[in-house]
Amino acid sequence: MDVPRTVFTKRNLVWLAVCLSIYFLVFFLRSYGILGNYHEITIAQICINIMLAVSLNLIVGFTGQFSLGHAGFMSIGAYATSLALRSRPDTIGFLIGITIGSVLALVVGVIIGIPTLRLRGDYLGIATLGMAEIIRVVFLNLKITNGAAGLMGTFRAANWTWLYLLTVMAVLAINNFVNSSHGRACISIREDETASEAMGVNTTAYKIIAFAFGAFFAGAAGGLYSSYFYFIKPDLFGFLKSIDMLVIVVLGGLGSITGTIISAILLSLLTTILQDFSSVRMIVYSVILVIIMLFRPQGLMGTVEISHVIDKFARKDKEDANTVS
């Protein structure tokens, strides 16, 4: 089979090297005992938050559709994985569960997206919030999900390798989607829905695609969550969880994957640090939130990506070189 030339560009190889070195760095730090279990929990949280926030950024940041119900999709993946691991507590069970959960989240995303994505702005936000709330109440009342008590895990399938692999895959998939012609169509909907429709973009279809794609990765993140943290209950996937994800996205910058990753790491670290001061944790969190919004409402990165910055410098170097010679 011919591999297209564009796969092995210098740029992709550099990114591959970066990804592999991060993986092995954490791997060796863990095997030499520099990073303990305590740190691993934080790392797991960072990975899951990155997946959730990047997938939400696809919906809110790139397509401009305001969603307040991402936790609903996450809970579908989490419950599916937990149930699969109950009947088959090994890695195969984990993979089956996370696949079923993600696909189920995608299907629910399409089913919910078709009627609600006709709504715009705040109305869509409220409708998605309602949807997540309905999913939560259903899990609260079903027998198989054990109601408010929740499910206890049986087997910790998700380790650093799985966490990292799935996170990188999610970020890569969403990044490639955003930079494809389909992604451009989604961005055009954010910029001006009417104009984009006039240019022949099937706005409804692209909105549903972005919504379902985001739901899929939220489901996968939920699967990782339930298999790593063992214990899930409906209350974990309430309104506050959706808000947490939205905060990461807005803080990082709507429409910047780099920003989302940075803010996911920062906010997860902040949560870990504040864990020891649980009584004032939420107070500090909310104050930081308001202060950041007041002084930097466009988020840390705006719509800028790290690759843009690097490209800009590379181009500048080349131009400088040309002028010298």
Place this chain on the structure above:
Amino acid sequence: MFLQQIVNGISLGSIYALMALGYTMVYGIIRLINFAHGDVFMLGAFIGFALSTRFSFSFFPALLMSMAACAAIGMGIERIAYRPLRESSRIAALITAIGVSLFIEYTMMYFVGARVRAYTPLLPSSIYTFRGVIFSFQQIVIIATTVALMLLLNFIVLKTKRGKAMRAVAADMDAAQLMGIDINKTISFTFLLGSALAGAAGVLVGIYYNSINPLMGSMLGMKAFIAAVFGGIGSIPGAMLGGLGIGIIETMVAGYANSMYRDAAVFLFLIIILIIKPTGLLGSSSGEKV
């Protein structure tokens, strides 16, 4: 049984209506879902609680003082958190509103603890029966207070100069400014009215449910917002109607079906309404400008 549910629904619904008015007026004027509104309402309930237990005030002074305090809090929130963001993106304003809401909830939790408190019985618990339908004295007071406050609000909005300014700013902020209306003052006044009503609703909920806690504002606030959307956001009669509608639906589902599904039913109903008539019952649809 049916009539009884209607009566219960109306008394719960009138509380939602009082809160929905705050949401609808603020949304109508600055297009912001004021997530902190539910928490102003919670503060109102706690102020009423403090006044009646610590200082043994009776119902009406407690209600009025709680309304005044909430009005001040609401204006303060607008001044500190929302005004600097008026020109920035709506999602930034929304995140700020959520931040303010979390701040109020957890600061309150820090000071008073998460436990549920029983409200002091401010009103005699006498019961009247009319053709088999039971009215409690509390329900009558709740409905009467709501009606009185709504009449007052209607008077302010429709007959006074400030009310006219509010309507003008809601219709077109730039044009209103060109006509010499002080936008900041008008928006402050809107927050004052809405928050005062939330304060009243807080005290009434304390009486109705007999228990208060620092996180009560988020769920009740959400339902009140749904009531505002149901009635048509930006419309004051719509908020009243929507509040009553949501209250009746909720008691009906709790009475005839499973009360565990009560909240889900309200949200499902909202989604259906949004799909059939996105502008709500009495909302006016503005044509899309290209």
